[in-house]
Amino acid sequence: MPEGGDWPSCVEQFPLEKKIGQGAFATVYKAHCPAKANVAVAIKVMDLENINSSFEDIRQEVQMMRMSDHPNILRCYCSFVHECQLWLVMQMMEKGSCLHVMTQAKRMGMGEGMREEWLAYILKESLQGLKYFHDQGQIHRDVKAGNILLDGEGHVRLADFGVSGWLINSGDRRQTTKTFVGTPCWMAPEVMEQIDGYDYKADIWSFGITALELAKGYAPYAHFAPMKVLIMTIQQEAPSLKSYPDDKSVDGEPFSRGFREIVRLCLQKDPKKRPTCTTLLNHKYFGKRSKDSLVSELLAKVETVGEQDVENTPRLPGTGPAYVSHDGAETLRAGAAGIARGEGGGKGEYQDTVKAGKEERLADGSKKGPAAEEEFVRGTTWVFDDGSQVILRAEAQDGKGAAEGSEGQKGTDGTKNRENKGGGDDDASFYDDFEKLTKGENFKDGDA
Numbered sequence: 404m405p406e407g408g409d410w411p412s413c414v415e416q417f418p419l420e421k422k423i424g425q426g427a428f429a430t431v432y433k434a435h436c437p438a439k440a441n442v443a444v445a446i447k448v449m450d451l452e453n454i455n456s457s458f459e460d461i462r463q464e465v466q467m468m469r470m471s472d473h474p475n476i477l478r479c480y481c482s483f484v485h486e487c488q489l490w491l492v493m494q495m496m497e498k499g500s501c502l503h504v505m506t507q508a509k510r511m512g513m514g515e516g517m518r519e520e521w522l523a524y525i526l527k528e529s530l531q532g533l534k535y536f537h538d539q540g541q542i543h544r545d546v547k548a549g550n551i552l553l554d555g556e557g558h559v560r561l562a563d564f565g566v567s568g569w570l571i572n573s574g575d576r577r578q579t580t581k582t583f584v585g586t587p588c589w590m591a592p593e594v595m596e597q598i599d600g601y602d603y604k605a606d607i608w609s610f611g612i613t614a615l616e617l618a619k620g621y622a623p624y625a626h627f628a629p630m631k632v633l634i635m636t637i638q639q640e641a642p643s644l645k646s647y648p649d650d651k652s653v654d655g656e657p658f659s660r661g662f663r664e665i666v667r668l669c670l671q672k673d674p675k676k677r678p679t680c681t682t683l684l685n686h687k688y689f690g691k692r693s694k695d696s697l698v699s700e701l702l703a704k705v706e707t708v709g710e711q712d713v714e715n716t717p718r719l720p721g722t723g724p725a726y727v728s729h730d731g732a733e734t735l736r737a738g739a740a741g742i743a744r745g746e747g748g749g750k751g752e753y754q755d756t757v758k759a760g761k762e763e764r765l766a767d768g769s770k771k772g773p774a775a776e777e778e779f780v781r782g783t784t785w786v787f788d789d790g791s792q793v794i795l796r797a798e799a800q801d802g803k804g805a806a807e808g809s810e811g812q813k814g815t816d817g818t819k820n821r822e823n824k825g826g827g828d829d830d831a832s833f834y835d836d837f838e839k840l841t842k843g844e845n846f847k848d849g850d851a
């Protein structure tokens with residue numbers, strides 16, 4: 404392994420061979436580095452258009468990534484700018500991400516999700532990597548199966564630390580700053596609400612969602628449109644295996660009590676109640692875990708990345724990035740407070756509610772009594788990967804709320820807005836349109 408020493412930092416030293424992955428913001432290629440004994444590397448190429456951080460910030464973070472030294476953290480060897488792209492030269496993990504492995508396994512007829520002994524090992528290793536970040540006072544912010552990488556020997560490394568913080572929607576930069584916030588399905592409720600801020604416990608929530616994702620092959624609300632994911636996460640009970648049509652493992656076996664317990668502990672809505680990585684690692688569920696069957700029964704069957712063409716598998720609706728647009732700290736702090744954290748949000752009682760002013764409006768246009776005394780902000784906008792937007796707007800003074808759903812990039816000004824300034828019938832038709840808008844119809848095929 405070519406650790407240490409100076410790495411070259413020019414494109415000529417990394418002739419790209421094959422595309423091995425496609426994310427929302429980056430394309431990943433395989434290359435070999437002649438100056439480093441021809442070692443195989445993975446190069447993540449990101450358009451600078453998508454990057455919202457200063458080069459100094461990125462330089463410092465890459466420096467930190469380069470210095471990260473843990474068996475469960477992906478190494479970043481060097482980075483440089485080429486034309487309008489940022490190149491990150493990283494350690495090659497031959498089997499790609501857990502998401503990639505699960506997609507391949509499904510295609511081979513091995514079913515959806517991983518067997519429990521495989522995923523328990525992967526979770527334990529990932530948790531060790533996450534603990535390393537947390538011990539250094541860092542938050543990962545984007546823990547998910549797509550960011551857990553595997554090699555052929557069953558080594559597990561957490562990737563993309565810090566990268567999410569650099570990104571913005573490349574859409575309309577003129578109008579507003581769009582801060583990358585996360586991927587709705589994995590986002591903790593407190594990250595969505597942005598009321599009191601959030602801390603490293605947000606990663607523990609994402610870890611719990613990832614546990615379910617590995618178990619069943621997709622995140623609990625992945626089939627719902629992003630706005631719905633936000634509302635469900637905030638309003639409903641925390642997801643669990645019960646959120647799926649059946650709660651069995653891919654081999655038809657029920658998941659262990661230990662697994663259910665880990666998921667329950669991580670997916671507590673109150674971040675303070677969630678355990679730390681250390682507490683989780685001390686749980687007997689993570690006691691003795693072997694990679695043997697993962698390697699022989701799964702990884703041995705999965706092709707090495709770069710040996711097959713990368714297909715742009717369409718994303719499920721709730722699995723694309725989401726941003727919050729804001730005009731300043733004030734708005735961001737209040738964030739999605741405009742999304743009702745409904746008292747009516749019990750299990751199976753999902754309601755499309757948007758709180759506006761001092762009222763809570765239901766999907767049928769009726770009102771549901773006085774909402775909690777919260778400060779509402781003007782114009783909190785969630786922007787999703789497909790360009791669709793939902794603007795939650797409140798006029799606290801007169802109690803009349805307005806919510807707009809808009810489809811991005813339509814019309815000459817770049818936006819097509821659907822306005823509603825309060826009022827029952829208008830509300831009902833707004834929600835009809837809103838429902839249509841968020842059904843996922845706007846998700847383009849091939850949006851990977």
Ligand SMILES: Nc1ncnc2c1ncn2[C@@H]1O[C@H](COP(=O)(O)OP(=O)(O)OP(=O)(O)O)[C@@H](O)[C@H]1O
Binds near residue numbers: 428586
């Ligand atoms: N170091 C690596 N070694 C091998 N394969 C990699 C490596 N990094 C990324 N990949 C592959 O490339 C794919 C795309 O990676 P990328 O980080 O751009 O997107 P993602 O994490 O899958 O999705 P998103 O853009 O939503 O974060 C991964 O799913 C993985 O299969």
